[in-house]
Amino acid sequence: MPVRPVIAWFRESLRLSDHPAVHAAASAGAPVVCVFVLDDRSPNVRPLGGASRWWLAQSLRSLQASLRAVGGELVLRRGAPADVLRALASETNAAAVFWNDVAQAPQRTVAAEVEEALAALGIESRSFPDDLLVDPATLRAKDGRGPRVFTPFWKRVLAMGDPPASLPAPRSLPPVAGVASLAVEDLQLEPTRPDWAGGLRARWQPGEAAAQQRLATFLGQTAKTYAADRDRPDLDATSHLAPHLRFGEISPRQVWHAARFAASEHPAHAVGIDKFLSELGWREFSRQLLYDRPDLATCNLQASFDDFPWRGDAPALAAWQRGETGYPIVDAGMRQLWHSGTMHNRVRMVVASFLVKHLLIDWRAGEQWFWDTLVDADPANNPAGWQWVAGCGADAAPYFRVFNPVLQGEKFDPGGSYVRRWVPELAKLPAPLIHQPWGAAPLELASAGIALGRTFPAPIVDHKRARERALAAHATLRRS
Known part of the structure; x- marks a missing residue:
């Protein structure tokens, strides 16, 4: 009697190594149906932005190639996962469906619907922890709330020791023949008219192999100077792992264990690696926040900001989005984002501060723009970062910290090479100017060759007056 197959449902972990659900499916001694479901039906699941959709298409192609290398196939479907997986299980006479948990309320609702649909057919379902270093249940306070301040949170995580060891990729995944599948192109994830993704293609190589290579390069080379240089957008001093982590092409456990090993092998890199791991900690912190607050992208964590007097200024928002504010470091960052789908983290803080404090535009408008244009638009990191800058989030920067974009540029891009790359009309100016x-x-x-107001815009707002206006706006909250 033939052995009934097992379905491995790929969600936000688009890799084969350290994939608990795939590992369990491969160990079951049965054929494995590997499936990805593009969920554009479930309510409350936030649709991906344009740049993230492009990345997803490339990541799926990479996953297809990885599966074929071990004898498997990736089935692509579209729709509500409960409907799709119920139908696929019936088609293939599957005995079980395995998946990795996504510790976010909308995705947990989806998983519960899948479990219920499968149970009605008598089909086993199993989920496995995956996208966090620490189970949120272990970090609850007495009142049931999760962490709100980063430093004690991270100290507690470090004190808990190493996360579980990474799992190996399967050597073989025998497929089920004849299972119908969409093509990646059928999912319509990539832009066509117009095709604005040329800069993304030139900048990025999505996929598990590329993620592992980036990690190895960073730990072996860049980590040595990471602590000193990570705030310099003019230098290639960071890991560039964010989109790979976002789409689960590499797991936080893999990053953790590789970093710990590298620190022991290269003591000179240890300081940089510790700082790098604390940035992984911020990702974890943000995900834990999202676990508690599914409305992180739409609601102030600090309710006092609900009455903040934001300005509706469509022309200023458009100038910020286009990189035409007249402040070179801000405009360089926004143009880098549009062209390449990324922006240096220091510059992200500068441009975010400029929007919410210089222009008094609601942080949610900036969060939404980043969500659409970042290849690493993470449902936790993105809103948590914006709320931090706006002063309304967890462990937030104080509102009176208004970044001076001129001083930030001079400090972190001292030679002006970052600005020259992304704002070429200023390229002939000397560094002091x-x-x-x-x-x-x-x-x-x-x-x-510069004519202010024509070849490069004059500043759309004066820094000193904007700072005074921002502080006056914040003072209205204290009075109320």
């Missing part, structure tokens, strides 16, 4: 071209003499501007 490139972060404040309005301070250049007319002759200096002319010799650099």
Whole structure:
């Protein structure tokens, strides 16, 4: 009598190594149906932005190739997962469906619906922890709330020791023949008219193999100077792992264990690796926040900000989105984002501060723009970061911290090479002027081919007056 197959449902873990559900399916001694379901039906599951959809398409192609290398196939379907998996289980006479848990309320609701649908057919279902280093249940306070301050949270995580060891990739995944599948192109994830993804293609190589290579390069080379250089957008000093983590092409456990091993092998890299792991900790912290607050992208964590006097300024928002604010470091970051789907983390803080404090535009408008344009638009990191800058989030920056974009540029892009790359119309300005071209003499501007207000915009707001206005707006909350 033939052995009934097992379905491995790929969700946000698009890899084969350290994939608990795939590992369990491969160990079952049965054929394995590997499936990804594009869920565009479930309510409350946030639709991916444009850049993330592009990444997902490439990641699925990479996963297809990885599966074929071990004899498997990736079945692509579209719809509500409960309906799709119930139908697929019936088609293939599956005995069980395995998946990795996603510790977010909407995805847990989806998983519960799948479990119920399968139970009605007498089909086993099993989920496995995956996207967090620590089970949120172990970090509850006496009142049931999760962590709200990063430093004690991270100290507690570190004190808990290493997470479970990473699981190996399966050597073989015998498929079930004849299972119908969509093509990646049928999912319509990539832009066509117009095709704006040229910069993304030039910048990124999605997939598990690329993620592992990036991690190895970072730990073996870049980590040595990471602590000192990580805030420099003019240097290639970071890991570039964020989108790979976002789509589960590499797991936080794999990153953790590889980093710990590298620190022991290369003591000179230990300081940088510890700092790097604390950034992994911020990802974990944000995910734990999202576990408690599914409305993280739409509601202030600090309710006092519900009455903040945000300004509705569509022209200013558009200038910020296009990188035409007249502040070089801000405009460089926004243009980098549009072209490549990413932005250096220090510059993310600068441009976010500029939007919510210089322009007094609601942080949610910025969060939504990042959600659509970042390849690493993470449902936890993105809103948590915006709320941190706005001053309304967990462990947030104080509202009176208003980044001066000129000083930030001079400090972190001292030679101006970052601005020159992304704002080429300023390329001929010397370093002392490139972060404040309005301070250049007319002759200096002319010799650099710059006409303020024409070839490069004049600042849309004065820093000093904007800071005073922001502090006055925040003072209204204290009075109320």
